Amino acid sequence: MQKGIIHYGIGDSIDTYMYIKSSTKAVASNGKPFLTLILSDKTGEIEAKLWDVSEDDEKSFASEKAVKIMGEIQNYRGRSQLKIRNIRLTTDLDAINISDLIQTAPIGQEEMMGKITQYIFEMRNPNIQRITRHLLKKYQSEFITFPAATKNHHEFLSGLAYHVVSMLDLAKAIAGLYPKLNKDLLYAGVILHDLGKVMELSGPVSTVYTVEGNLLGHITIMVSEISKAADELGIDGEEIMILKHLVLSHHGKAEWGSPKPPLVMEAEVLHYIDNIDAKINMMDRALERVKPGEFTERVFALENRSFYKPQL
């Protein structure tokens, strides 16, 4: 039986299937070419070096391939590195599906779409509901597979949709406790806030920023999309301006990329919900890798803190 890569420690041997997230060629000090591979399975990833590669090796062990691999985990400059003993591409006989090797959301895509559809159904303001449904439908195929980010949090297949579903549940719980909050705005804000990432990022795997993503960013892209959707649907009320503001301000502060801070209560709460779900996701994954009584590795996006796992 197979445990995931994050559960192996220095000195352990592995013999398993993995996915090549990236493969980069360089030349060693002996003048021979080698590949630096980032290998992943459902639980995490590890770096490996493949020495003295031929041109064939280079083509075979390229990014987005599945491989059968044997080797040991070693300490290299304080980080784990996999020393490869044996590596080959998988064949049909291995009966391995790439989706088995890629980290993905813990809920299925259909179940997630079902939940989101239900939240849209619960909206009472028809304009908010129509805009949200229109935009989700327009980008649904990307939305349901893209990660929420290239690193830090929810950086896995369907991470974006999973982040949205978790946030919707959180929005519902908070709105239940503070009844003055407008649920329609909160739900629409959650669904649309990161939808621009389907244009900011390159795709569901091996994800990088697009040129448009670099020059404009998902916030600005999405605000223009809301304008366009409103024009197409012939909707012209304050809802449009508030929805744009929700998307625009969801990073909370100018220095975090929101040219306007939240100036509507639901925008402020949307920022909290986004923050909580992203950060619990990060802490959760860092803590998963350590035992009670230990500290995690430093988490850059959490002010470089190292978290303690109590022994309670």
Added chain:
Amino acid sequence: MQKGIIHYGIGDSIDTYMYIKSSTKAVASNGKPFLTLILSDKTGEIEAKLWDVSEDDEKSFASEKAVKIMGEIQNYRGRSQLKIRNIRLTTDLDAINISDLIQTAPIGQEEMMGKITQYIFEMRNPNIQRITRHLLKKYQSEFITFPAATKNHHEFLSGLAYHVVSMLDLAKAIAGLYPKLNKDLLYAGVILHDLGKVMELSGPVSTVYTVEGNLLGHITIMVSEISKAADELGIDGEEIMILKHLVLSHHGKAEWGSPKPPLVMEAEVLHYIDNIDAKINMMDRALERVKPGEFTERVFALENRSFYKPQL
């Protein structure tokens, strides 16, 4: 029938009972003494000047007295000020209870204690439960009447307990969605995090900082109290250290008064919950004073933002 002071505008006449929150003597440009009164009712407060006062007036219209007052609301340098036509102390005939004039929590003290007791009852770790119960009992009488702060949020009678009850409900909702969170730590953290305020602040009304509050602060005071409680109860496990850490780190960052940032997941979440409840309270009260389509006054503790109330 009586509407509250925050619902009156410039030019309105009032004829009502109010409470003197503070009374300060000064000398006018004509050389005669006058009093600056801060008058409140359940909804808010207003400044008033009482001109040409005698020594008797000064004694009568002192802080923490209830008065019957007539006058008009005027614009004074951009702020509302009550121009007093007539003022007198209340008598038994007025049948006015001071508690009717003081802003207080929207839930009764007994109901709040009942809810908190229930949360303590639900704790599974006996050490956490005993420490929490011990400390709450020790300071219960102050806890149930003190405000949560002298200004900004929950700055009213029983504001501290009300803030704790809201946070407990929020903690329960969030822990329901992220099952790795330890509820015992979250609930104990919520109940203890601001309990040191019963020593940092002077009392339930006309609240100011004590010398100890200024020199040590509620966080440090409470951490020492947890040490003491653990000694008295003979408890000596990791729970004590974690509870101290929860209290210590709940302001989130060194520059906000926490010498250590949250380094335990529940500590981080406690900081979020505290923040959300305090800030929604602030926004709520600012928005209550304006009509849809208007912006609130600037809220200093929310980065001086002015919030918009949508017309949806």
Added chain:
Amino acid sequence: MQKGIIHYGIGDSIDTYMYIKSSTKAVASNGKPFLTLILSDKTGEIEAKLWDVSEDDEKSFASEKAVKIMGEIQNYRGRSQLKIRNIRLTTDLDAINISDLIQTAPIGQEEMMGKITQYIFEMRNPNIQRITRHLLKKYQSEFITFPAATKNHHEFLSGLAYHVVSMLDLAKAIAGLYPKLNKDLLYAGVILHDLGKVMELSGPVSTVYTVEGNLLGHITIMVSEISKAADELGIDGEEIMILKHLVLSHHGKAEWGSPKPPLVMEAEVLHYIDNIDAKINMMDRALERVKPGEFTERVFALENRSFYKPQL
């Protein structure tokens, strides 16, 4: 012959025509209503109090009226204030045009439009040219009368157009010295960068922020407008993305309201040009009010500096 208000000092008498920029009612310590007037002419503005006003006075001396006024300049708490001796509304007999009392650009509207049209004419890239012409035409009537801001710089009638014209000349000079700069992008960036202000601000005089201006801001508004224009004109090339980026990044840094910093050389240069023209305008106007050998008043938007006027 008439010199402007900024050239009068403490103790001087005035007898002139002025424009009421704003009129606010309040109640004096004697219980009687009075008006605080902000009066302007082409050179600047001054505060005045009109005491013991009747309801008629209040209606007469309202905002956006022209008046004939006599009085003296006095020192009130360190600032100049006009003590009114006599005030009346102007009549046809005065032969005073409101435009004679309002600060405005030093070049005529037609001349400015002529210069801008010429710059658009010089563009070589037809897509950039068409987008720029389309958007300028769409908002030309507001563009030619609006100020560039509510305060700080170019806060006068046609200030926006004047700022654009000055920036175009500066762009041309700089592009002449650094030939790798793309003039089309620079000129289009200059013309479009602040065009969203026609929606962010309320109008050419007594200018305040609109709700949309507060919640979205002129940068975001304009980026959506460029999207829309491109759709309407059927243009779909990299030009659109770069034009959006120019507008988006022209404030230079996230904390100054640009969610993306300039990432294209012309965007960086556009930011410099905007900055130089705005700041020279501010210094110029502050220095105009002092004599050689003196320091100006502190200029808030220039890091609160007080500038020295050399005696050379």
Added chain:
Amino acid sequence: MQKGIIHYGIGDSIDTYMYIKSSTKAVASNGKPFLTLILSDKTGEIEAKLWDVSEDDEKSFASEKAVKIMGEIQNYRGRSQLKIRNIRLTTDLDAINISDLIQTAPIGQEEMMGKITQYIFEMRNPNIQRITRHLLKKYQSEFITFPAATKNHHEFLSGLAYHVVSMLDLAKAIAGLYPKLNKDLLYAGVILHDLGKVMELSGPVSTVYTVEGNLLGHITIMVSEISKAADELGIDGEEIMILKHLVLSHHGKAEWGSPKPPLVMEAEVLHYIDNIDAKINMMDRALERVKPGEFTERVFALENRSFYKPQL
């Protein structure tokens, strides 16, 4: 005759006794295990690699052992590294005492305790005197051997006590010049300010942070200890609060770990004294390693400055 390690340069051969401060195993690119040793003597430390180690080597050359070593100093990526020619554990025949290889305070432990005892003896306020004596006695054995920090300043055996003794002398000198300073508070503040480090740190050598040190910190630990001492001694006056405040505020600012800034004159001066002694210690040690006319290495804790040693 033997000069210390910091006096050797690139290219020098050494043949000397050293102490293994730490020993970390890793795997080389040839697949064989090697050890990274941090070796020290009284003057400083150097890194060395021990290649192709056996399991026996690994056990022998572990942390906190003394060794006889021969080799050369080499330049490795800009830093000095010792290339080992020969290494063996010391035996009784070497007549080497570990304390001869460990950096330690320049004054003996007894002399230091004598000086501190004298300062306590000079205190006039019996409460301050009793608290200070009680706490020092309680933790004396750790206090006299611990370093003052894991790096930056006084990071050697008995560094904590040496830092305290230097600060006491400095406190006496300053109090002599500014007679309004209360010497009792200054002396007690100096003695107690870092005493919590005996719980924050793991021990006198190979020092790391304890879990309690990470989650609570020496400041908070010590404030609780003062509470406890006061309870045990039955002391209950303002002295207790001021002593806690001195400890609490000695880092000077919230962002440096003091939840309250100094609000008592002696607390402010304690912060200066701590700062001066720590920083002169750091500069001194950096300057010791260079010749007149040279700059030191960058000192991270002194804003990364590189100091010049004048040729005067």
Added chain:
Amino acid sequence: MQKGIIHYGIGDSIDTYMYIKSSTKAVASNGKPFLTLILSDKTGEIEAKLWDVSEDDEKSFASEKAVKIMGEIQNYRGRSQLKIRNIRLTTDLDAINISDLIQTAPIGQEEMMGKITQYIFEMRNPNIQRITRHLLKKYQSEFITFPAATKNHHEFLSGLAYHVVSMLDLAKAIAGLYPKLNKDLLYAGVILHDLGKVMELSGPVSTVYTVEGNLLGHITIMVSEISKAADELGIDGEEIMILKHLVLSHHGKAEWGSPKPPLVMEAEVLHYIDNIDAKINMMDRALERVKPGEFTERVFALENRSFYKPQL
């Protein structure tokens, strides 16, 4: 017998001699001119209004005059203000010397010059000694009367010399404890560090910044003076560069006005000494005005802190 102005409280009557530090004319709401006087004696200062003044009054009660005054201390907007009952210029009969009414250093000018001369005498490096003596002599008459600043600390007659004398004593004490410090550099640094203030400031009383002070500052002025002195004395060694660096870096950080941070140990220590003497002076004077158990007014230059005076 006469106590000083800082020892009077709200409601007290005074009948004493005072010095007019500044006198500013303005017009009251009744249209009549009045003077705002800042009155001082040796202990401090107070504001007073002189109403309905004639042109003669204006000339009489001008800045830098001594007056006999009667009145009461009142609370005006939270600050003390003197209500004048009677005021007249002093005559020969009053036998009052202006120096009796001006705050000045607690040590005489001759004694201060004697101490400084002794410190120069103790220097061993003849170049440092000659430069220091030359520059002190050149500006001695201003040095001995100027304040050290226009506000914040040592802002009184001979404050600059007094600050230097205190710092010299402190330098001697610290150099005694850390023997690696070069006393010549420390003493010369102390004597020269603020000597440029004799050109930066306008004079010993009613002190303001000169134009040169505003545009260049005392640090830059003094560095050029050291260059000039070295040329004149024909000295050309490393001493000159180090002395310039000591002056240049004594504010400690670029953002505090030192274009280079201290990069020589004595420069760093000079910065500490300057800081300690200035800040103890500020705290001392704030604490002098309150009773044990009270907090001082907020001290702006000490991060706006309010200090507590213990009851010990």
Added chain:
Amino acid sequence: MQKGIIHYGIGDSIDTYMYIKSSTKAVASNGKPFLTLILSDKTGEIEAKLWDVSEDDEKSFASEKAVKIMGEIQNYRGRSQLKIRNIRLTTDLDAINISDLIQTAPIGQEEMMGKITQYIFEMRNPNIQRITRHLLKKYQSEFITFPAATKNHHEFLSGLAYHVVSMLDLAKAIAGLYPKLNKDLLYAGVILHDLGKVMELSGPVSTVYTVEGNLLGHITIMVSEISKAADELGIDGEEIMILKHLVLSHHGKAEWGSPKPPLVMEAEVLHYIDNIDAKINMMDRALERVKPGEFTERVFALENRSFYKPQL
């Protein structure tokens, strides 16, 4: 035909002449010495390792030598590195001039001096003209060969003069558009602002900071030089103070090394001009290395941004 080093990519072979900017010896893991060479030609530079060097090699391949070199460009840890196949010193037969291998200003030294002389000639104020001419003449030989900095911008032979010439042209263009600017001050400010670099830096090639440069900096050095020049020329007017202020404030802010911010309009504009020319130079050179549609490497001195080269 020869293209420059920046135009070669990973995998390319080169066979060309290059200049050794620096040569550093170290010991490889096999115990043998090797050299790290920084090689340059007119277009840029590249790192190379020369393995197993003899003492002769070390002497031959020292800094500031010209070599004939063959090898391939490889990827080493993400950066380009030249793998040396063959290297030899150039001989007379190669007919290679070192100046052909060193990056230098695109305009000749004489042409640059001619332009600057013309600008000085155009000055109308004789004092400004004489000071400027005097100082330029005094340091002309260094001025015309030094770089403007050791890295970031204009870090090539004659870079300082080229930066000044570009800034003069820019100053002229801007002064033409804003006629209130004093051209004499602008031109003199441009010519003098960085002239202190001839003492701050070590020389025209292999440039490092001098001790004086580290301890005083070019700004302070130049201000003293202006003092001295004024003394020597017997000039004593406000011009001197303003010229010093222009040099002093040209970094714009205290934290950027200007102890006074610009307080004269021409000083502010000088800061803009310096900034624009330096930053366009940096962007230009980064963009030169990439193709349209690509992003540049991150440019540290431009807030670590990576710039996009449009495909227009």
